[in-house]
Amino acid sequence: MTDAYAIPASILQQTLIYDGWYRFSRLELAMPDGTRAERHLLDNGSAVAVLPFDPVRRLCILVDQPRAAVLAAGEDPLLEVIAGGLDQAAPEHRIREEAMEEAGLRIDKLHFVANIWPLPPVSTERVTLYLAEYAAEDRIAPGGGAAHENECINVREISLDDLRNLALSGALTDAKTLILAQALMLARPELWQ
Numbered sequence: 516m517t518d519a520y521a522i523p524a525s526i527l528q529q530t531l532i533y534d535g536w537y538r539f540s541r542l543e544l545a546m547p548d549g550t551r552a553e554r555h556l557l558d559n560g561s562a563v564a565v566l567p568f569d570p571v572r573r574l575c576i577l578v579d580q581p582r583a584a585v586l587a588a589g590e591d592p593l594l595e596v597i598a599g600g601l602d603q604a605a606p607e608h609r610i611r612e613e614a615m616e617e618a619g620l621r622i623d624k625l626h627f628v629a630n631i632w633p634l635p636p637v638s639t640e641r642v643t644l645y646l647a648e649y650a651a652e653d654r655i656a657p658g659g660g661a662a663h664e665n666e667c668i669n670v671r672e673i674s675l676d677d678l679r680n681l682a683l684s685g686a687l688t689d690a691k692t693l694i695l696a697q698a699l700m701l702a703r704p705e706l707w708q
Contacts, residue, residue: 522547523547524544524545524546524547525544525545526542526543526544526545527543527544527545527551528542528543529541529542529543529556530542537557537558537559538557538558538559539555539556539557539558540555540556540558541553541554541555541556542554542555542556554637555637556637556638556639557634557637557638557639557640558638558639559600559638559639559640560600560601560602560639560640561600561601561639561640561641561642561643562598562599562600562601562640562641562642562643563598563599563601563606563609563610563613563642563643563644563645564596564597564598564610564642564643564644564645564691564692564695565596565597565598565610565613565614565622565625565644565645565646565647565695566596566597566645566646566647566692566695566696566698566699567597567614567618567620567622567647567648567649568646568647568648568649568675568699568703568706569648569649569650569651570648570703570706571650572651573674573675573676573706574672574673574674574675575672575673575674575675575678575699576597576618576620576649576670576671576672577594577595577596577671577673577678577692578594578595578596578597578617578618578658578668578669578670578671579592579593579594579595579668579669579671580592580595580660580666580667580668580669581667592669593688593689593692594671594673594681594687594689594692595689595691595692596689596691596692596695597610597613597614597617597618597620598610598613598642598691599612599613599616599617606643606645607625607645610622610625610643610645610647614647615656615658616658616660617658617659617660617666617668617670618654618658618668618670619654619655619656619657619658619659619670620649620653620654620655620658621649621653621654621655622647622649622653623647624647624648625645625646625647626645626646626647626702627643627644627645628644628645628646628694628695628698629643629644629694629698630642630643630644631644631691631694633690633691642691644691644694644695644698645695646695646698646699646702657670658670675699675706675707676707678696678699679696679700679707681696682696682697682700
């Protein structure tokens, strides 16, 4: 099989349009076939996410919070895994901070799943995904997110059976959460036997 486009695409020009919570740019690309194309780029850094699960009590922790895109679509809040931006920190360090901030949860050992591109057509974001075991005594604070960030997070401890049912029915619609639920089902099938 030969590559019809031996010359890769390249960026000819990048123009910053907005620089706020995110950075948004317009790009002019040189395409492999010699044409030029306009594309857009959302630079929102990288992130990390974790699905904490308690294998003894057969529970997991998910959260929900107001999300602008979900509100604009007129849909109910998404159930999501704990997640946050890296802000120049190491993924392992940052996700432990996020677990405490969002869910009041102390997590120790992390099981790496993947480093994914959630929206490669427009976003620079990469998300490092983890699974982590916890026990009842690891819930040491209420959680709820950072007040200064207006996160308004609700913590949901649900059964692993409910997690599986949400994933298999298509009701678990947040991509990182679905990936981590499926990863847990593949890695630890004994939790459902």
